[in-house]
Amino acid sequence: AQSVTQLGSHVSVSEGALVLLRCNYSSSVPPYLFWYVQYPNQGLQLLLKYTSAATLVKGINGFEAEFKKSETSFHLTKPSAHMSDAAEYFCAVSDIFNTDKLIFGTGTRLQVFP
Amino acid sequence: DTAVSQTPKYLVTQMGNDKSIKCEQNLGHDTMYWYKQDSKKFLKIMFSYNNKELIINETVPNRFSPKSPDKAHLNLHINSLELGDSAVYFCASSDRGRTETQYFGPGTRLLVL
Numbered sequence: 368a369q370s371v372t373q374l375g376s377h378v379s380v381s382e383g384a385l386v387l388l389r390c391n392y393s394s395s396v397p398p399y400l401f402w403y404v405q406y407p408n409q410g411l412q413l414l415l416k417y418t419s420a421a422t423l424v425k426g427i428n429g430f431e432a433e434f435k436k437s438e439t440s441f442h443l444t445k446p447s448a449h450m451s452d453a454a455e456y457f458c459a460v461s462d463i464f465n466t467d468k469l470i471f472g473t474g475t476r477l478q479v480f481p
Numbered sequence: 482d483t484a485v486s487q488t489p490k491y492l493v494t495q496m497g498n499d500k501s502i503k504c505e506q507n508l509g510h511d512t513m514y515w516y517k518q519d520s521k522k523f524l525k526i527m528f529s530y531n532n533k534e535l536i537i538n539e540t541v542p543n544r545f546s547p548k549s550p551d552k553a554h555l556n557l558h559i560n561s562l563e564l565g566d567s568a569v570y571f572c573a574s575s576d577r578g579r580t581e582t583q584y585f586g587p588g589t590r591l592l593v594l
C-alpha cells in the first residue's frame with residue numbers, strides 16, 4: 368500500500384528564515400506526489416505536484432520541492448518565510464489502484480514568528 | 482466566481498438528527514469527492530463520484546449517503562448523527578487521472594451535540 372509520512376507535526380521558523388517541511392513516501396511504483404496548503408478555516412489549495420517530469424518542482428508563493436528517489440523523499444522548501452505562510456501543509460500521494468484517490472499525510476503546521 | 486462551493490458553512494445539531502450538506506462545482510470537472518477532516522486535521526476520503534457514478538466508498542457507515550444529481554453537484558446526507566461525526570467535511574472536484582489536481586471547497590464545520 369502507498370503512504371506518505373510527514374515528519375514533524377509542528378514547525379516554527381522566524382520570518383525570513385528557510386522553511387523545510389519533510390515528506391517521505393512509500394510506493395511500489397513511481398509515485399505522483401502533491402503538496403497542498405490549508406490556511407485557517409479554508410479548504411486545501413495545491414502548492415505543487417510531481418508527475419515524473421522534472422525532479423525539482425516549483426510551485427506557488429515561492430515554494431518548491433525536490434523528488435529524490437534514493438531517499439524516497441519529497442520535501443517542501445521556501446528560501447525565506449513570510450508571515451502569510453503560516454498554515455497547515457499536507458503531503459499526498461496518488462493511489463496506484465484508484466486513479467481518483469489521494470492518500471494524505473498527517474499534516475505539518477507551520478508557524479512563522481516575526 | 483467560486484470554483485467549489487459548499488453549504489452550509491457551519492452546522493450545529495443534536496445527536497440523532499438527519500442533516501445534508503450540498504456541494505457544487507463550476508469547473509466542468511467530471512469527478513467529485515467528499516473528505517472528512519477530524520479534530521487532529523487528519524484528512525480522509527469518504528466518497529468519490531465520476532459522472533454521477535459512485536467510484537470510491539471508503540468504509541463509511543451506512544448513515545452517510547452521497548447523492549449526485551448531475552456531475553456538477555454532490556450532496557452528502559447523514560442520518561442519525563453521532564458525536565463522532567463532528568468534523569469538517571470538504572467537497573472537492575477534479576478531472577479524472579492520477580496526476581490531476583483536486584480543487585477543494587471551503588468546508589462545512591459540523592458539530593454534533
